[in-house]
Amino acid sequence: MISTRGAGGVAPSEAILRGIAPDGGLYVPERFPHFKQEDMLSLVRMDYRQRAVFVLGRFLTDFTQDEISAAVRSAYAERFDCGEIAPLAAIGKNTYALELFHGPTLAFKDMALQLLPRLMTMSAKKNGETRTITILVATSGDTGKAALEGFLDVPGTECCVFYPEEGVSAAQKLQMVTTGGSNTHVIAVKGNFDDAQSGVKRLFSDKTFADALKGRVLSSANSINFGRLVPQIVYYFSAYADLLARGEIEMGEEVNFCVPTGNFGDILAADYAKKSGLPVGRLICASNENNVLTDFIETGCYDISNRPFYKTITPSMDILISSNLERLLFDLSGRDGMYVAKLMQALAQDGRYTITNQMKAAMQKDYAAGFVNQEGVQAEIRRMWQEEHYLMDTHTAVASAVLRAYREKTGDTRKSVVVSTASPYKFGASVLEAISDEGKGADDFDCCRMLAEKTGMAFPEQIRMLPELPIRHKASCMPEDMKAAVKQAVGAES
Numbered sequence: 114m115i116s117t118r119g120a121g122g123v124a125p126s127e128a129i130l131r132g133i134a135p136d137g138g139l140y141v142p143e144r145f146p147h148f149k150q151e152d153m154l155s156l157v158r159m160d161y162r163q164r165a166v167f168v169l170g171r172f173l174t175d176f177t178q179d180e181i182s183a184a185v186r187s188a189y190a191e192r193f194d195c196g197e198i199a200p201l202a203a204i205g206k207n208t209y210a211l212e213l214f215h216g217p218t219l220a221f222k223d224m225a226l227q228l229l230p231r232l233m234t235m236s237a238k239k240n241g242e243t244r245t246i247t248i249l250v251a252t253s254g255d256t257g258k259a260a261l262e263g264f265l266d267v268p269g270t271e272c273c274v275f276y277p278e279e280g281v282s283a284a285q286k287l288q289m290v291t292t293g294g295s296n297t298h299v300i301a302v303k304g305n306f307d308d309a310q311s312g313v314k315r316l317f318s319d320k321t322f323a324d325a326l327k328g329r330v331l332s333s334a335n336s337i338n339f340g341r342l343v344p345q346i347v348y349y350f351s352a353y354a355d356l357l358a359r360g361e362i363e364m365g366e367e368v369n370f371c372v373p374t375g376n377f378g379d380i381l382a383a384d385y386a387k388k389s390g391l392p393v394g395r396l397i398c399a400s401n402e403n404n405v406l407t408d409f410i411e412t413g414c415y416d417i418s419n420r421p422f423y424k425t426i427t428p429s430m431d432i433l434i435s436s437n438l439e440r441l442l443f444d445l446s447g448r449d450g451m452y453v454a455k456l457m458q459a460l461a462q463d464g465r466y467t468i469t470n471q472m473k474a475a476m477q478k479d480y481a482a483g484f485v486n487q488e489g490v491q492a493e494i495r496r497m498w499q500e501e502h503y504l505m506d507t508h509t510a511v512a513s514a515v516l517r518a519y520r521e522k523t524g525d526t527r528k529s530v531v532v533s534t535a536s537p538y539k540f541g542a543s544v545l546e547a548i549s550d551e552g553k554g555a556d557d558f559d560c561c562r563m564l565a566e567k568t569g570m571a572f573p574e575q576i577r578m579l580p581e582l583p584i585r586h587k588a589s590c591m592p593e594d595m596k597a598a599v600k601q602a603v604g605a606e607s
């Protein structure tokens with residue numbers, strides 16, 4: 114693995130253990146594996162776990178097949194509420210929903226975060242690391258709970274989550290602050306997601322902080338960690354294999370993926386699948402009102418200076434600084450670490466950067482982009498419920514609406530997969546409001562109950578029982594005090 118800012122030469126296990134490269138860059142594969150048509154044919158005959166072992170093995174080159182197999186078997190097991198793990202639903206002409214919300218916390222983050230802790234402890238062993246691994250997480254809502262559940266009571270690890278105090282849904286917040294376990298810490302940050310993410314990145318590069326955490330080593334469970342990305346590559350291959358298995362596509366036929374995007378991790382995994390040989394047409398990057406990525410993909414200029422931050426009904430996408438874009442920039446620039454470092458410096462200093470016309474042209478060959486506002490999201494949920502009897506969460510609806518607009522604009526008729534990232538019950542009040550006016554004034558949980566009655570779709574227990582659980586995490590801090598908050602949480606005060 115090499116860093117997007119030039120440093121190089123570590124094995125995948127070390128990249129996973131470190132989380133972020135010492136030069137501040139992100140780890141990427143030195144070269145991509147290549148999946149041939151016969152590999153794709155083998156995938157068709159496999160179940161999700163076997164597909165995961167097959168795909169992960171080609172990326173995690175210093176793990177044995179047995180290790181990967183053991184990690185996959187325990188990650189994708191009974192905590193998922195459906196045996197297919199990542200089922201593909203037909204939701205209209207040439208359109209499918211890749212449902213990634215069947216894991217324990219009901220969001221797609223489980224796909225990676227049920228596996229990452231297992232890869233992390235194996236990586237520690239491989240690298241002779243005996244200190245406690247302290248995982249620092251910044252969350253816009255869903256990563257936090259998924260990381261807490263993934264690392265819950267995993268020996269040799271502790272997990273410390275920062276979430277924006279006013280920036281997550283009621284269910285998301287309760288999911289986090291009611292977490293049990295002896296190694297979990299949850300802290301509210303008085304700021305937005307970008308404040309929390311920047312704060313965590315600062316802690317990673319703070320040498321005195323690392324020294325103060327005696328007997329511990331820091332790592333990340335955010336999608337800056339390559340160990341978060343690889344498990345996400347699997348489900349793009351799996352969706353393609355399912356389409357082949359059902360005779361919906363011919364071998365080699367290109368398929369589009371439309372992805373509701375925040376930190377650019379999910380869509381980048383699709384990009385990596387394409388670079389590894391998956392026949393992907395367009396990657397459609399779907400955003401909400403925080404549409405910095407739409408502008409970037411259309412103009413080649415990434416600009417957050419003077420850009421307002423909107424709080425929306427798709428909180429997991431309320432992000433202006435999309436960390437994983439750095440990995441795309443690295444490939445677009447011909448893997449020029451110096452150039453990427455310069456862009457990142459410009460972003461930090463001036464709040465903007467512009468890529469070359471050549472890079473922009475290359476990007477637009479692979480990517481399209483669009484955004485939709487709150488009314489558009491609710492109209493899409495309503496339309497899909499009425500026309501297809503398919504209930505979507507707000508984030509998935511962003512992608513569905515953006516795909517619709519993309520098709521109208523381009524006339525692209527290729528089969529397209531909408532990546533469905535959360536259960537509608539995670540955002541029950543907004544979803545109910547879209548299809549009915551019964552929920553006015555009711556709290557999130559009453560809305561979920563009404564939603565279940567109205568749609569007949571089961572109300573998942575993980576959300577249903579939340580109001581009964583004791584609140585176990587009450588800490589909060591200012592963004593500039595995150596260092597002290599971590600020390601206090603893990604008991605490393607000097």
Ligand SMILES: *Cc1c(COP(=O)(O)O)cnc(C)c1O
Nearest residue numbers: 255375376377378379429534535
């Ligand atoms: C995290 C998240 C996203 C955004 O994914 P990124 O990998 O950050 O782009 C979209 N929808 C939901 C429900 C999420 O939890």
